Amino acid sequence: GENVEQHPSTLSVQEGDSAVIKCTYSDSASNYFPWYKQELGKRPQLIIDIRSNVGEKKDQRIAVTLNKTAKHFSLHITETQPEDSAVYFCAASRNSGYSTLTFGKGTMLLVSP
């Protein structure tokens, strides 16, 4: 089955800095890679996703890049703000038929004012 590794487990930055979270996956057939944000005490929510037919996707201050050859993908947050503080999870899936998401172990991002 799929295995997703996520690094770092914790990340502390100053407000305004950039933050990068990296994930690797094992199943070369995986082709869908979403990122979820979970604020303290709340449910995980999808913030951005990428499919294997593109290498990069941006949404305002958030971007995701994908390197299919190396089997890794990354989340980039620019101009971080205190409200970006949360746990971020990457996930991977074959996204066909009855496929499920396999999640990384999460990264706790702390943005200090």
Add this chain to the structure above:
Amino acid sequence: DVKVTQSSRYLVKRTGEKVFLECVQDMDHENMFWYRQDPGLGLRLIYFSYDVKMKEKGDIPEGYSVSREKKERFSLILESASTNQTSMYLCASSPGQGAYGYTFGSGTRLTVV
């Protein structure tokens, strides 16, 4: 605006009890999932269902069972609760085939004493 509802936010049960965790979604989604969330371990899939009365084992099904008698409701059952099942349990649902569009519930924090 709540679309995936978990019946209890917090539960405390005794070792050996039979425990039912309930999840209801109002989006007419075909797929429903139960994940367990533990610090440092991320989200791990327990069971999932792609149709009424259908169930599939996830990565960590031991000690759990599920029931899906109606499309909107997916129950997780701990046949004989043990202390190592103390955890946060997250229900999710998604439409159609593939891994798109997971919507999570707010979670049930279960403590087994």
